Amino acid sequence: MNEILLRHRDIKDIGQLAVYRQHEGFDAFKRAVTGMQPDEVTEMVKASGLRGRGGAGFSTGMKWSFIDKNAWPHYVVVNADESEPGTFKDREIMESNPFQFLEGVMLCAYAVGAHSAYIYLRGEFWELAAHLDARIAELEAEGLLGDGLFGSEYGLRIYTHLGAGAYICGEETALLESLEGKLGQPRLRPPFPPSFGLYGKPTIVNNVETLANVPLIVQKGVDWFRGFGTEKSPGTKVFSLSGNVVKPGNYELPLGTTFRELIYTHGGGIMDGRKIKAIMPAGASSSLIVADDKALDTPMDYESVPSVGAMLGSASIIVVDESVSMDWLINKTMHFFQHESCGKCTPCREGTYWMRHLTERIHHNQATWDDVILLQDVASNVKGKCLCALGDFSTEAVISSITRFRGDFEAKVGMPLSAPADAELKEVSN
């Protein structure tokens, strides 16, 4: 299959402006600015069925259409805070196919009437920010960014902004707070960013990969885009494959490709000939799927993954083999979430702290079955009780591993399971 997003794998040097332009680069943007109404661009993206690639899978065109036209100015903010453990796709797109990404930002800005766009990059992407700054300068020199573009009245500037190490800033309202120079803590919603965003103005926040789809949708049309993927999840997706596989990496495949094809055909199967045990399809925020035949044959799209008990999310597929015990794994994920909780909501701040300590105790053979029950109890008291999804995310691996890989915990706490404890566990997990 030819790539849509990772086109640098087919077209060497597409990261150079001249080469990108030889491949119809910026034709879509020029056509939009000179011949299309902003709403026409939004309608096209809506009709394409493109869904946000940052994790939520919400209709991109729909989001754009929510922008409040009674308040101005409008802003576009790109979420390039890629921090979910297991996710490394946006980095490759920005590094190797930067102009397609930037053209996507420009089309979005035109569609929603924004004259300023900010790309919020995680602070670790220091070199990448310099790389993008240089590409933006090239576009300004070529007259593709700036005032009065193509003789129209439309003008646009794009700025990069570096974060400084905080997973929470991938949450869109925390990102906006951070961009305003404050602590990266989520806002109470509603209002949502399309009505109250950056500096309190209407703002569209989109993920890097989402926007990288837009130039080709506008250039080649809705039907072409819908030729990939499934009816409800059209297009391709960059799957970041990591963990115990022979060939980890980014693989761009149509949405609806099975886990088996990704892991075994593209990823070369499991390292050292071991057997697969579990899959986390949405990075560390994911529930653990038991990697049986049913799961492996499940199509990776937004509708199908929930049928095996997880979400597709950002499609960061972490593969776990039989050598891994779940008590170790959730100790790792809890270490992460405790560190990254922003501290605003009490259930998350305190819950991640206690879950981390309980997983530590279980992992270091200092626990009894009561601690496993307590861990589940704490998790269920965090879930659904916070302003943003981080609290929920922290519980997914914990709850799913205890219910689906119970044997690992029984072996760890060294206690034969008694009937009352069993009943208690079921009650908590409901």
Next chain:
Amino acid sequence: MNPLRERYGQEIDEILAKYPTDQKRSAVMPLLYVAQREHGYVTREHLGQIGELLSIAPTEVASIVGFYTLYHDTPGGKYRLQVCNDLPCALRGADQFLEGVCDHLGVKPGETTEDGVVTVEAVMCLAACDKAPMFQVQSREGISYHENQTVQSTIDLVDGWRKEEPK
């Protein structure tokens, strides 16, 4: 005159120009990077100077330093070697890698070598899960990625730093 503005006037103007004139506070993070370049960490004096440039209180600047992990308020090694040992990297040997590097340097994660050249830190996911073991190096010059590493390649890198002329 504000010492930061005196030393980095043009750079500070360029940073401020990115944001609306009534939203100067947005520049606090880029200005902290400018300040941190001086000594490798942010000093108490910097907090006041940045606060003055942006018309916010020094404690508000300090809250930003405290919240985000890439700002430091105490001196560390000349190079901060920040190893990712989060779940995806750990599945590919990052914990053993970190231990090997620490053993060789005679430090624990979070500690600085006696010669002050390197601080080893364990950090959260760096979006390079397919190229583990990996780390980033934070220094006064910025941040760089080092992927598909071995203990030996890391030791070679540190040995190279040790041969550098002191700046």
